[in-house]
Amino acid sequence: MTDLGGSRTQVGLLFSVMTVVSMFLRPVVGGWVDRFGVRAVMLPGVAALAATSLALQLPAGPAVVIALMAGLGIANGLLSTPASILTARESPPALRGEALGTYYLCSSVGIAIGPPLAFGLRALGGMRLAFVFVTLMAAMLVAVVTRFRARPAAPAAAARARGRFLSRSAAPVSFALVLSTFGNSAMWAFLPLYAVSRGQGVALAWFFTVYPLWMIACRIALRGLSDRVGHVPVSVAAMSLVTAGYLLLAVPPSPLSLLFTAVVLGTGNSVLYPTLAALVIDRAPEPERGLALGTLSGAWDLGVVVGAALVGAVADRFSYGAGFVVAGLASAGGVISLALMASPSRRSAEAPAR
Numbered sequence: 001m002t003d004l005g006g007s008r009t010q011v012g013l014l015f016s017v018m019t020v021v022s023m024f025l026r027p028v029v030g031g032w033v034d035r036f037g038v039r040a041v042m043l044p045g046v047a048a049l050a051a052t053s054l055a056l057q058l059p060a061g062p063a064v065v066i067a068l069m070a071g072l073g074i075a076n077g078l079l080s081t082p083a084s085i086l087t088a089r090e091s092p093p094a095l096r097g098e099a100l101g102t103y104y105l106c107s108s109v110g111i112a113i114g115p116p117l118a119f120g121l122r123a124l125g126g127m128r129l130a131f132v133f134v135t136l137m138a139a140m141l142v143a144v145v146t147r148f149r150a151r152p153a154a155p156a157a158a159a160r161a162r163g164r165f166l167s168r169s170a171a172p173v174s175f176a177l178v179l180s181t182f183g184n185s186a187m188w189a190f191l192p193l194y195a196v197s198r199g200q201g202v203a204l205a206w207f208f209t210v211y212p213l214w215m216i217a218c219r220i221a222l223r224g225l226s227d228r229v230g231h232v233p234v235s236v237a238a239m240s241l242v243t244a245g246y247l248l249l250a251v252p253p254s255p256l257s258l259l260f261t262a263v264v265l266g267t268g269n270s271v272l273y274p275t276l277a278a279l280v281i282d283r284a285p286e287p288e289r290g291l292a293l294g295t296l297s298g299a300w301d302l303g304v305v306v307g308a309a310l311v312g313a314v315a316d317r318f319s320y321g322a323g324f325v326v327a328g329l330a331s332a333g334g335v336i337s338l339a340l341m342a343s344p345s346r347r348s349a350e351a352p353a354r
Helices: 008-036 038-055 062-090 093-145 155-161 171-180 182-197 201-221 225-229 231-249 255-283 286-317 320-339 344-349
Strands: none
Touching: 008 038, 008 062, 008 286, 038 062, 038 093, 062 093, 062 255, 062 286, 093 201, 093 225, 093 255, 171 182, 171 231, 171 255, 171 286, 171 320, 182 201, 182 231, 182 286, 182 320, 201 255, 225 231, 225 255, 231 255, 231 320, 255 286, 286 320
């Protein structure tokens, strides 16, 4: 984007366009999985990924690149959401938390490997080589996706869910996730500016190294925790850690505070989304599980979009610290929402199988 003369605002729009498209698409995709099956939804996603990566070889300018990011948003919605639904559906209830934890562990590893791999390819052959690699990955995905055998729901059951954009059973958990996600984009967007303004650039580099590595380590170690303890208690504890992490980011950054915050946030985020996904699947009727997980996925994107705007506005009007306090208070509201779900009747219904 910068090589093509793009502004900082246009660089920001790259991610906004992709996220907004995914946000509206994910719940719909979940309903499509219920009606048509996983493979029928994922193959068009592979095609969108391949077509977009090929089109990026010949960008005419920043506006064209921004428009093409919508294609990546479509690919993301058509690939990641059905894959998570397949994982949840095919796993036994007593091991669903561990299965989803394993799936999102692999997702975290991919996110950790992707940026340095892209920078390395760019150094070797420029952005064209990096996009060629994405096209090759899309070709490999065809071989993987065609092996999936998950079938759609029964026609009568699918017809009952047809036309719904959101899952009612997933709405309470999704609302809590929206509140908890306000600070996620702020961490990536504003923490670097906050830390550098305080002369903590070196400590910032350690934060963004420790955070993903610790989160991956925790996802390995804690994958089956919610199956043993219960999805609601673990999600409440995990979201509480995320809340504490956002509030810690409001403290003037220092090497010690940033490292400690990386551990707190990494621990909470390692189990939060997989556990919420397992909780949503457990509560959803069988023919609507795709729609339910799509609703939860869309809630994550909605929280990122709204949180980025809200925290950015507060940071611009007051300070970075005030912005992170707002993110922490919103996440605390999510904790309260989740805790209200832990009534005695619901705890007995969601007790893990022994």
